[in-house]
Amino acid sequence: MSIQSETTVVRAADEAPTVRRRELSEGARAERRLGWLLCAPAVIVMVAVTAYPIAYAVYLSLQRYNLELPNAVKFVGLSNYAAVLSSWYWWHALIITLIITIVSVAIELVLGMLLALLMHRTLFGRNTVRTAALIPYGIVTVAAAYSWQFAWTPSTGYLSALFGNGAPLSHTGQAIGVIILAEVWKTTPFMALLLLAGLSLVPEDLQRAAKVDGATAWQRFVRITLPLMKPAILVALLFRTLDAFRIFDNIYILTKGGNNTGSVSILGYDNLFNALNLGIGSAISILIFICVAIIAVLFIKGFGTAAPGTDTGRR
Amino acid sequence: MRVDSDRVRHRVVVLAGAVLAASGLAACGTSGGGSGPVTLNYYIYPDTSGATNQAVATCTKQSHGKYTISYQQLPTSADGQRQQLVRRLAAHDSTIDIMGLDVTWEAEFAEAGWLLPWTGSNKQQAEHDTLKPMLETATWKGKLYAVPDNTNTQLLWYRSDLVKTPPKTWTEMINDSIRLAKEGKPHLIEIQGAQYEGATVWFNSMLASAGGSVLTPDAAHVALGKPAVKALTIMKRLASSVAADPSLVVQQENDNRLAMEAGTAAFQLNYPFVYPSMKADNPKMFKNFKWAPYPSVIPGQPAHVTIGGIDLGVSSYSRYPKLAFQAALCLRDRANQLRGAIVGGVPPTIISLYSDPKLFADYPFHADILKELKNASVRPKTPLYQVLSIYISHLVSPPASISPASTEKTMVSQLNNALQAKGLIP
Numbered sequence: 116m117s118i119q120s121e122t123t124v125v126r127a128a129d130e131a132p133t134v135r136r137r138e139l140s141e142g143a144r145a146e147r148r149l150g151w152l153l154c155a156p157a158v159i160v161m162v163a164v165t166a167y168p169i170a171y172a173v174y175l176s177l178q179r180y181n182l183e184l185p186n187a188v189k190f191v192g193l194s195n196y197a198a199v200l201s202s203w204y205w206w207h208a209l210i211i212t213l214i215i216t217i218v219s220v221a222i223e224l225v226l227g228m229l230l231a232l233l234m235h236r237t238l239f240g241r242n243t244v245r246t247a248a249l250i251p252y253g254i255v256t257v258a259a260a261y262s263w264q265f266a267w268t269p270s271t272g273y274l275s276a277l278f279g280n281g282a283p284l285s286h287t288g289q290a291i292g293v294i295i296l297a298e299v300w301k302t303t304p305f306m307a308l309l310l311l312a313g314l315s316l317v318p319e320d321l322q323r324a325a326k327v328d329g330a331t332a333w334q335r336f337v338r339i340t341l342p343l344m345k346p347a348i349l350v351a352l353l354f355r356t357l358d359a360f361r362i363f364d365n366i367y368i369l370t371k372g373g374n375n376t377g378s379v380s381i382l383g384y385d386n387l388f389n390a391l392n393l394g395i396g397s398a399i400s401i402l403i404f405i406c407v408a409i410i411a412v413l414f415i416k417g418f419g420t421a422a423p424g425t426d427t428g429r430r
Numbered sequence: 431m432r433v434d435s436d437r438v439r440h441r442v443v444v445l446a447g448a449v450l451a452a453s454g455l456a457a458c459g460t461s462g463g464g465s466g467p468v469t470l471n472y473y474i475y476p477d478t479s480g481a482t483n484q485a486v487a488t489c490t491k492q493s494h495g496k497y498t499i500s501y502q503q504l505p506t507s508a509d510g511q512r513q514q515l516v517r518r519l520a521a522h523d524s525t526i527d528i529m530g531l532d533v534t535w536e537a538e539f540a541e542a543g544w545l546l547p548w549t550g551s552n553k554q555q556a557e558h559d560t561l562k563p564m565l566e567t568a569t570w571k572g573k574l575y576a577v578p579d580n581t582n583t584q585l586l587w588y589r590s591d592l593v594k595t596p597p598k599t600w601t602e603m604i605n606d607s608i609r610l611a612k613e614g615k616p617h618l619i620e621i622q623g624a625q626y627e628g629a630t631v632w633f634n635s636m637l638a639s640a641g642g643s644v645l646t647p648d649a650a651h652v653a654l655g656k657p658a659v660k661a662l663t664i665m666k667r668l669a670s671s672v673a674a675d676p677s678l679v680v681q682q683e684n685d686n687r688l689a690m691e692a693g694t695a696a697f698q699l700n701y702p703f704v705y706p707s708m709k710a711d712n713p714k715m716f717k718n719f720k721w722a723p724y725p726s727v728i729p730g731q732p733a734h735v736t737i738g739g740i741d742l743g744v745s746s747y748s749r750y751p752k753l754a755f756q757a758a759l760c761l762r763d764r765a766n767q768l769r770g771a772i773v774g775g776v777p778p779t780i781i782s783l784y785s786d787p788k789l790f791a792d793y794p795f796h797a798d799i800l801k802e803l804k805n806a807s808v809r810p811k812t813p814l815y816q817v818l819s820i821y822i823s824h825l826v827s828p829p830a831s832i833s834p835a836s837t838e839k840t841m842v843s844q845l846n847n848a849l850q851a852k853g854l855i856p
Contacts, residue, residue, distance in 0.1 A: 181851045182520055183538045183813035194852075202854045285680055373625065382854070388513055390817045390855045399854075 169404070175397035182391035195398035204382060205399070209406075212378040215291065216359040219298040223355060224348075226299065227306030234307065235314045245308075252304040260368035263297045267369075284369060290376045297365045302358070306351055313347020314340070353414040357407055379403050467498045468750050470757050474530025474740070475511060476503040481766075481774035489760040497753045499528075499761070508532050508627075512816075519544040519745065526745045527754040528761070531576055533567040533739050533808075534815045537649075540570040541813035545743045548574040552755045563806040564779045568741045570811070576741035579762040580776035583735045583802050584635070585795060586722045587690065587698040587705075589715070592616060596722035600636075600664045603697060603725050607673035610696055619668060620686035620698035623678035625827040630819040631736045631809070632699075633826045636661035638734035638807030639727040644822070644845070649812045652845045654838055662826070662834040664727065669829035679828040691715070699724065701738075702795065703775060721795050723802060737806035739779065777803070817848045820855045 139147070179191045199205045230248060237244050251259070266274040269282045283289035317340050325335045341348075363380040366372055372381035383403060387396030472486065486499045504511040512535060518526055519539070531539065539545045548556055556577040557565060564578035586603075588596050592615055597603035603619060610617035622628030637644065642657025668674055675681060675689060683700055690698045691712045698704065708716045724733040742758040744751055760766070767778040772792055777799060783789060784800040793799070810818055821844045825837055847853040 179851055181814070182516065183542050184851060185542055187851070198853050204854045204856045377856075382856075386855055388516075389509065389820070391516060392817075392851060392855075394851070395854055 172397045172400050175393050176401050178394050180393040182393060191394070195394045196402070198395060199398050199402060205379070205402075207375060208377050208379045208382040211291065211376060212360060212362065212380075215295055215298065215362055215378065216356060219295045219302075220352065220355050220359050222295070222299050223303050223306045224352065226303045227310050227351070230303065230307035231310035231314050234311055245311075248307060249304045251301050254301070256301060256364045257368055259301055260297060260365045263293065263365075264369050267293055285374060287374045287376060290370050290374055294362075294365055294369055294376065297369065298359065298362065301365075302355060306355055309351035309354065310344070310347060313344040313351075316347065317343045349414065349418050353411065356410055356414070360407060360410060361403065379406070467493070467495050468753060470497050470499050470527040470748075470750060470754055471502050471525050472499050472528045472530075472757070472761070473502045473504055473515060473526055474528075474742075476506060477774060479774040481770045484769060484773075485761050485766040488766065489757055492760060493753075493757070497750070497757060499757055504530070515539075519747070522747050523745075524747045524749050527748040527750060528758050529743050529745060530579065530740045531743050533564070533737065533741060534819070536568050536575050536741060536743070537570045537811050538813040538815060539743065540573070540575040544746055545575040546746050546748070546751055546755075548577065548755070552759065555759055559780050559782050561779050561781060561803055563737045563803065563808055564739060564741070566808050567737065567739070567811075568743075576743035577758055577762055578779035579740045579742050580767065580770055580774075581737060581739035581779045581803060582701050582777055583737055583799065583806055584699050584701055584724055585798060585802065586724055587700060588720055588722065589616070589696055589718050590720045591718040592696045596720070597697075597725055599729050600668070600725045600727055601729075604664075604668055604671055604673050607696060608671060611672040616694050616696050617673065618675045618689065618695040618697075619673045620675060620681070620689050620695045620700065621668070621678070622682055622686065622699075623669070623674075623827055623829050624680050624682050624685075625823050626682065627819050627823060628682055629823040629827040629829075631738075633661060633665065633822055634807060634809055635724065635733065635736045636664060636727060638736070639724075639731075641728065641731075643807075644810040644818065645812060649810070650849070652842050652849070654842055654845075658838045658841070659834045660727065662832050662837055665826060665829045666832040666834060669832070674830070678830075702777065702793070702799065705795070706775065706792070721798060723798055732805050733802075734805055734807035735802055736809055737803065739776075812849070814848055814851070817855050818845055821845060821848055824856055 176195055177190060177192060178188060179195070180188045234241070234245055234248065264284070266272040267282075267284050269275045269280045275281055275283075281289075283293050321339050321343075322335055325339055330338065361380055362378050363384065366376060366378055366381050367384075370376045372378070372385065377385070379399065380403065383396055383399035386392050386399055390396070467490075474482065477483070482501060486501045490497070490499050504514055511530075512532070515526070515529060515535075519542070529539075536545070540547075553574055556574065560578055561581060564581050565574065568574055568576040568578060586596060592610060593606055597606050607617045607619050622632055634644065637654075637658055640657035640660045642655060642661070643653050645651065646653050669678060675686075675695070677685070677689075681689070683703075686695075686698055686700050687704045687707055689695050690704070691708060693712075693715065705719070705721075708719045724735045726733045742762055744754040744758060748754050762779070764780055764783065767780055768783055768786065768788060770776050771778050771783070771789055775792075777793070778784070778789075781800070784793075784796050789796055809815065812818065822841065825841050825844070826832060844853070848855075
């Protein structure tokens with residue numbers, strides 16, 4: 116959210132120098148006022164439901180505050196952050212989260228691209244194919260995670276039976292594999308849909324011209340399709356990376372974070388709702404928020420991704 | 431413009447009115463109105479046996495129109511139950527009146543100010559003829575915060591076709607198991623070794639039996655020390671011998687029961703629910719399925735097995751505390767506890783019930799379990815028990831990776847941190 120408004124502000128400053136702003140006519144000023152008035156309800160709601168909880172979490176993260184010890188609440192500065200950042204549990208959870216994020220998003224990108232190409236080239240039943248591909252994304256994550264869990268449980272699950280009655284959810288590495296599989300299965304359609312939108316932006320004329328010049332199918336894909344799709348790919352990657360980094364529901368159902376498979380969100384949840392440690396738990400939440408912000412900045416500044424709501428990518 | 435906004439405003443007013451009216455109706459529904467019986471909400475674990483439903487109906491009837499108890503089922507898992515109660519209590523939910531509390535939550539809830547202390551004649555009735563260690567679980571800083579409802583503890587279950595006389599100590603039991611293994615007979619010792627609260631309970635029983643405790647009596651400091659090293663040494667010895675089940679690191683109570691019924695084990699440390707289960711699942715083995723007191727750590731001294739169970743507490747935010755205390759006493763009275771034991775299979779907390787012949791058919795082990803309950807140990811009493819338990823279970827499981835002296839040292843430093851609410855839980 117903050118990044119989006121930041122870029123808008125920067126662009127506004129570029130396009131409307133201060134000299135021009137002073138010369139605004141009476142009518143233009145009235146229009147601007149109306150614009151603010153129309154925005155006001157949305158801004159107020161956003162402040163109430165987003166800014167206030169974030170500010171409150173920051174405030175809580177600077178306190179020693181256990182729900183069980185209401186008499187021992189006190190201001191401790193940044194020591195909760197020191198405790199989190201010096202803890203092996205945080206770094207372990209961060210590594211697990213990064214592994215899940217990078218591996219699952221990479222697989223989703225490849226599969227999603229294949230699926231998008233398939234849907235793009237389908238000649239008949241196009242709508243049916245697109246709807247069918249979206250089914251996994253339409254299933255509630257928790258419900259899907261339960262079916263994965265049952266499928267991988269020895270003696271009741273068909274997938275477990277297929278692999279020698281193994282119990283992959285009780286081994287760290289295998290459990291992470293199952294979590295990634297569940298993530299990929301669920302969100303590849305979403306990735307494919309975003310890529311399909313990008314694919315339809317590639318003009319057919321360019322493809323034909325390249326064909327006349329003797330370019331192979333692979334050359335046309337790498338030299339024409341991919342460069343023209345870059346904005347769409349980067350937006351899809353940004354969305355999926357941010358989502359994958361905050362992974363919670365799949366892990367919560369599949370392993371509850373046992374056997375060292377917990378993500379940073381699981382760690383935050385356990386410290387907040389099991390240990391009832393509002394200070395430490397809020398510090399973890401704020402750190403996750405900072406990580407997500409860093410990922411977003413990297414994508415937007417580093418790769419030139421168009422932030423949602425702006426159209427810089429298409430220029 | 432004007433017309434439109436007026437219409438919108440009108441619609442908003444109508445909508446707000448409807449919402450208010452609906453919430454007003456809902457409020458009437460829950461409070462039971464001005465006259466007539468008051469509704470008391472009773473939040474406790476889901477009891478499929480029907481015993482709780484019957485107790486609720488009986489007590490409602492016995493109140494002669496003073497109150498109606500409404501049974502609100504909490505989630506199945508203890509963690510889920512605690513989370514729901516904590517979330518509601520932290521938000522000062524006034525619709526909770528009576529709560530079924532696991533023996534480890536009382537200190538936490540009392541310190542947070544969520545429980546009303548028991549005083550006067552209510553307290554006298556609660557304490558009369560009640561098991562002392564259970565009362566201890568419900569006591570925090572010298573005040574009684576709940577009334578014991580049911581209890582539980584582990585016994586040693588063994589196969590008399592494999593061992594003639596049950597072992598009296600852990601050393602004897604592990605030696606017996608090694609001997610049986612050499613003879614090529616079923617020999618495993620079944621115990622809860624998974625990384626969860628059950629492992630904490632095992633460690634606490636061993637530690638208490640070795641004459642130690644996790645915390646000092648004032649609950650302000652970590653005790654542990656030599657008895658802890660001794661307890662850890664035995665746990666490590668079991669885990670690294672042939673006596674250990676190959677799946678020890680993932681085993682919980684039910685896995686132990688199934689392993690014993692499948693015929694691979696000679697011994698099992700578990701709760702009495704394994705007895706009726708063995709009778710139903712494996713009648714042949716049931717003939718040789720016997721019980722004995724939990725093995726001791728110090729020869730000649732009885733073990734101090736960790737006590738479990740449920741206490742009933744009254745919420746500080748209840749609108750009808752007076753009636754809630756009365757109802758709680760009724761829900762755990764003699765008749766309801768006897769029914770709970772026979773129908774629900776949960777051992778009672780009223781001492782004299784253990785000499786009631788009606789209990790004997792289902793509880794042939796009544797005398798042994800009462801003796802053990804009187805000697806039972808209590809889990810570390812502190813508002814931070816959940817955090818302590820997570821640290822302990824992560825250090826003692828997997829049991830094979832214990833190294834007694836250094837594990838004890840790590841535990842002391844981690845628990846000291848936990849007591850000051852510093853540091854993260856895994």
